Amino acid sequence: MDIYINSILKNPSLCDGTGYRTVLFVQGCxxxxxxxxxxxxxxxxxxxxxxVSELAEEIRSRCxxxxxxxxxxxxxxxxxxxxSLITLLNDFDICLYTGHDKSEVPQKILDKIRYLKYGPFIENLKTMTMPFVGSSNQVYEEVDHETSK
Ligand code: SF4
Structure with missing residues (x-):
C-alpha cells in the first residue's frame, strides 16, 4: 500500500504533542x-x-x-x-493531528493512538498560548480507550 507524504521533521519536536516527538507530515488536505x-x-x-512498510522502517530508524x-x-x-502504518508501528506512542471532528476518526485508528488533536484551524481563534493547538476551538487530548468504544 502507498501513502503520499510531505516530509518527516528533521529533529524531534516538543510542540507537536506530549513528549519529544518525531513528526510525519502527510500530504493532501x-x-x-x-x-x-x-x-x-x-x-x-x-x-x-x-x-507504507518501507516508510514504517524508516520511521523506526529515525525515531x-x-x-x-x-x-x-x-x-x-x-x-x-x-x-496500515500505525499497525506496523504497534509498539509506538502515536499522536494524530486531524482537522476533522473526533467523530470522523475511524474507531480502528482511535484504538491504536494515544493522543488526538482534532478540529479545523480557525484563523480568528488563533492562539499562541494553548499547548499543541493552533486555534482555541481545537481539542488536544489523551484518548480514553475505555469510553471511546
Ligand atoms: S490547518 Fe487546516 S488546511 Fe491547514 S493542513 Fe491543517 S487541516 Fe489542512
Missing amino acids: DLQCKGCQNQSAWDITKGVKRE PNKELTISGGEPLMQADAIY
Whole structure:
C-alpha cells in the first residue's frame, strides 16, 4: 500500500504533542482552512509516494524513543494507509493531528493512538498560548480507550 507524504521533521519536536516527538507530515488536505500555515501540504499529487512498510522502517530508524506524531495536511484523507502504518508501528506512542471532528476518526485508528488533536484551524481563534493547538476551538487530548468504544 502507498501513502503520499510531505516530509518527516528533521529533529524531534516538543510542540507537536506530549513528549519529544518525531513528526510525519502527510500530504493532501481536504479542509483548506483560511490562514493555514501549511498550504504546501494541500495538493496530494505534489506529495512523495512511499510504500507504507518501507516508510514504517524508516520511521523506526529515525525515531528511537518511539514517540511519533502524524500531522498534515490531513491524515484522514489517507485513512487506510495511516491505519496500515500505525499497525506496523504497534509498539509506538502515536499522536494524530486531524482537522476533522473526533467523530470522523475511524474507531480502528482511535484504538491504536494515544493522543488526538482534532478540529479545523480557525484563523480568528488563533492562539499562541494553548499547548499543541493552533486555534482555541481545537481539542488536544489523551484518548480514553475505555469510553471511546
Ligand atoms: S487541516 Fe491543517 S493542513 Fe489542512 S488546511 Fe487546516 S490547518 Fe491547514
